[in-house]
Amino acid sequence: KAGVTQTPRYLIKTRGQQVTLSCSPISGHRSVSWYQQTPGQGLQFLFEYFSETQRNKGNFPGRFSGRQFSNSRSEMNVSTLELGDSALYLCASSLDPGDTEAFFGQGTRLTVV
């Protein structure tokens, strides 16, 4: 069974640009969550999608957005990139929202210069 796949693995962008990250969950998993990991703030919840609907959103500005497709694949977008957006972005999938374990992808390392 394939794990959670995130693409690309590494990305370098310039301030002001926008970026789209992709996440393919484990087959059969319908819930996808996104997290940002930085040395200063640690792991922070961005948003969660289930059945193409955003169920929860973390405390991030509107420049951070996401969506989920009918096949449960998810994308997140960051517009008008800032240096502080440099981070490891992790996607996690689970069967359903709530009381189940989450499986994480290897992450996308975004560097904003």
Added chain:
Amino acid sequence: SQQGEEDPQALSIQEGENATMNCSYKTSINNLQWYRQNSGRGLVHLILIRSNEREKHSGRLRVTLDTSKKSSSLLITASRAADTASYFCATERYSTLTFGKGTMLLVSP
């Protein structure tokens, strides 16, 4: 904001010794989970303990949960060099995970 706070921030032990990490949290939870992360890679799920459970075992891992003290501990017995990693506790509530800042464990051969 961080829900879980791990203690200690860093731990260095010899192979064969036991490693204990603690986690405290602030609000009520549905469950608490422990994850391992190797050097900036993805997180690997270790164990989940539900709010109505007090102790759980998985191989060399033992997790306890005290909801009255809002705390949990992860014990790794007979540690190996391959256990070197960062360990995070995460509390689940309203289907989102809130992570602590983690404990960096170094196991020396």
